[in-house]
Amino acid sequence: MERYYQKEVECASREEMVALQNERLVAQVKHVWENVPYYRKKMEEKGLTPADIKGIEDLHKLPFLTKDDLRDAYPYGLLGMPLKDCVRIQSTSGTTGKRVVAFYTQHDVDLWEDCCARAIVAAGGTNEDVCQVAYGYGLFTGGPGLNGGSHKVGCLTLPMSSGNTDRQLQFMTDLGATIICCTPSYAEYLAESIHERGLRDQIKLKAGIFGAEAWSEEMRHDIEEKLGIKAYDIYGLTETSGPGVAFECNEQTGMHINEDHFIAEIIDPDTLEVLPEGSQGELVFTSITKEGFPLLRYRTKDITILSREKCSCGRTLVKMKKPMGRSDDMLIVKGVNVFPSQIEAVLLENGYPANYQIVVDRVNHSDTIEVLVEMTPEIFSDSLGKITEMEKNLVSALKAMLGIYAKVRLVDPKTIARSEGKAVRVIDKRKI
Amino acid sequence: MAINQITVFLENKAGALLNVTKLLSENKVDLRAINIAETTDYGLLRLITADNAAAEKVLKEENLIFTETPVLAVAIDDKPGALSNVLEILAKENIDVHYMYSIFGHQNGYAYMIMQLGETDKATALLKANSVVIAEPRDLQIG
Ligand SMILES: [Zn+2]
Numbered sequence: 053m054e055r056y057y058q059k060e061v062e063c064a065s066r067e068e069m070v071a072l073q074n075e076r077l078v079a080q081v082k083h084v085w086e087n088v089p090y091y092r093k094k095m096e097e098k099g100l101t102p103a104d105i106k107g108i109e110d111l112h113k114l115p116f117l118t119k120d121d122l123r124d125a126y127p128y129g130l131l132g133m134p135l136k137d138c139v140r141i142q143s144t145s146g147t148t149g150k151r152v153v154a155f156y157t158q159h160d161v162d163l164w165e166d167c168c169a170r171a172i173v174a175a176g177g178t179n180e181d182v183c184q185v186a187y188g189y190g191l192f193t194g195g196p197g198l199n200g201g202s203h204k205v206g207c208l209t210l211p212m213s214s215g216n217t218d219r220q221l222q223f224m225t226d227l228g229a230t231i232i233c234c235t236p237s238y239a240e241y242l243a244e245s246i247h248e249r250g251l252r253d254q255i256k257l258k259a260g261i262f263g264a265e266a267w268s269e270e271m272r273h274d275i276e277e278k279l280g281i282k283a284y285d286i287y288g289l290t291e292t293s294g295p296g297v298a299f300e301c302n303e304q305t306g307m308h309i310n311e312d313h314f315i316a317e318i319i320d321p322d323t324l325e326v327l328p329e330g331s332q333g334e335l336v337f338t339s340i341t342k343e344g345f346p347l348l349r350y351r352t353k354d355i356t357i358l359s360r361e362k363c364s365c366g367r368t369l370v371k372m373k374k375p376m377g378r379s380d381d382m383l384i385v386k387g388v389n390v391f392p393s394q395i396e397a398v399l400l401e402n403g404y405p406a407n408y409q410i411v412v413d414r415v416n417h418s419d420t421i422e423v424l425v426e427m428t429p430e431i432f433s434d435s436l437g438k439i440t441e442m443e444k445n446l447v448s449a450l451k452a453m454l455g456i457y458a459k460v461r462l463v464d465p466k467t468i469a470r471s472e473g474k475a476v477r478v479i480d481k482r483k484i
Numbered sequence: 485m486a487i488n489q490i491t492v493f494l495e496n497k498a499g500a501l502l503n504v505t506k507l508l509s510e511n512k513v514d515l516r517a518i519n520i521a522e523t524t525d526y527g528l529l530r531l532i533t534a535d536n537a538a539a540e541k542v543l544k545e546e547n548l549i550f551t552e553t554p555v556l557a558v559a560i561d562d563k564p565g566a567l568s569n570v571l572e573i574l575a576k577e578n579i580d581v582h583y584m585y586s587i588f589g590h591q592n593g594y595a596y597m598i599m600q601l602g603e604t605d606k607a608t609a610l611l612k613a614n615s616v617v618i619a620e621p622r623d624l625q626i627g
Contacts, residue, residue, distance in 0.1 A: 467495075
């Protein structure tokens with residue numbers, strides 16, 4: 053029997069959801085108009101007032117917000133409430149230097165934690181579970197979000213934060229963790245360590261909730277097999293709250309977006325036109341319940357597809373496909389679009405581990421791309437011929453996928469840097 | 485009897501080889517032979533040690549990747565043509581020599597070559613039948 057955290061919302065009819073979104077959007081536009089001069093100015097430039105927004109059919113009229121706006125308005129320009137009503141910030145490092153700082157009122161924290169609770173229940177979590185949260189705690193949203201969601205579900209919560217693998221494994225085995233929440237790359241790392249230490253029989257994990265990084269279906273299968281669990285995807289971004297904006301159900305065919313809090317649109321990133329359902333394009337979110345940091349039409353840069361096809365889990369929330377990769381991650385090398393997730397898929401298909409790093413550089417006015425892969429006992433052998441043969445096959449497979457030549461370099465194990473539990477996947481030396 | 489050689493993956497970084505040899509000597513692991521096969525990016529360091537268990541413990545602690553491979557320590561008489569003679573015996577039976585390198589110094593009046601041959605058992609029988617001496621681990625103080 054499928055269980056839900058907030059069934060009335062998660063399984064609401066389309067009419068009920070639209071009515072709720074209309075009401076909340078109208079109120080949110082008014083709230084922003086009155087409290088966020090930065091956005092009010094953008095609306096005025098388009099000749100808009102809150103009276104022009106009568107419901108979600110008018111959403112497309114509103115101006116967009118981008119990461120550049122966040123940088124321009126740093127730190128308080130997009131704040132929607134007096135600081136005395138805010139209780140928390142979370143922050144993420146921007147690729148362009150300045151950090152994104154998002155503000156939360158207690159109401160915002162509660163709703164965010166509800167979203168995470170929905171994800172945990174969808175992954176089979178109940179108050180009988182022991183939930184190990186191995187996302188980074190602190191400014192990063194991963195730890196605090198899932199921690200709060202786990203409390204709401206009533207799981208025994210292990211607030212481990214990221215890193216310290218010995219301690220992670222000790223608590224996992226001693227306290228019988230049944231749910232693990234972390235980045236997919238750290239899940240892979242834990243799985244490797246469990247395998248190395250022969251602990252597979254001593255772990256009780258049944259589910260994992262993995263997000264904050266792009267990861268492929270191959271990586272999902274790999275983690276599921278190594279840990280004997282079902283691996284659920286979770287999506288979010290600091291700008292809108294954190295993890296839990298969308299979450300996966302048992303069907304594993306996309307993530308249900310919490311539409312009662314976030315209205316999703318897909319736009320053409322070049323023309324900025326809203327695209328019909330089923331089209332691939334850039335995902336745009338409008339927060340309709342956030343008070344402290346109420347972003348309207350925020351361009352996520354994530355390329356994905358929305359689907360309202362009926363889901364076997366009973367939820368009626370629209371689903372988004374796993375993003376192709378954030379367009380922040382998207383590299384343009386020799387004029388070709390390269391997503392790290394494509395490279396990851398090729399690595400796993402060719403028997404390599406998912407611990408990799410992409411180094412892009414420019415030599416003599418020409419782009420170069422190098423993929424660093426950690427050597428593992430599985431692919432190592434005494435035969436130079438065998439190893440170079442595998443390398444050659446990998447280079448061919450990468451060429452077939454990307455359309456350009458990528459050099460492969462095998463490196464020592466555990467040498468690819470990890471920060472906040474997130475592997476550093478891309479180093480673009482052209483920008484340094 | 486075959487000897488187990490340890491092959492270690494080493495990225496081509498300054499000091500990588502020194503790091504391994506230093507660690508082994510600090511842990512009193514004597515080396516009987518050493519050989520490196522390399523590409524531009526990495527190398528395979530092949531070691532014949534006096535104590536594989538101790539060596540592997542050290543390598544594991546360093547997070548290094550390694551594997552064991554059976555090889556033969558073939559005695560080569562100290563006279564012209566001795567090595568060719570051995571290679572000829574193998575070639576006649578189509579046994580490939582994947583690689584070979586020599587053991588430090590002379591032992592028991594012989595020079596020894598470490599040979600990695602595809603079919604270790606078949607090669608052992610063949611060489612012995614042709615009166616070629618193959619070292620036992622104890623002949624090389626390995627154990
Ligand atoms: Zn579903």
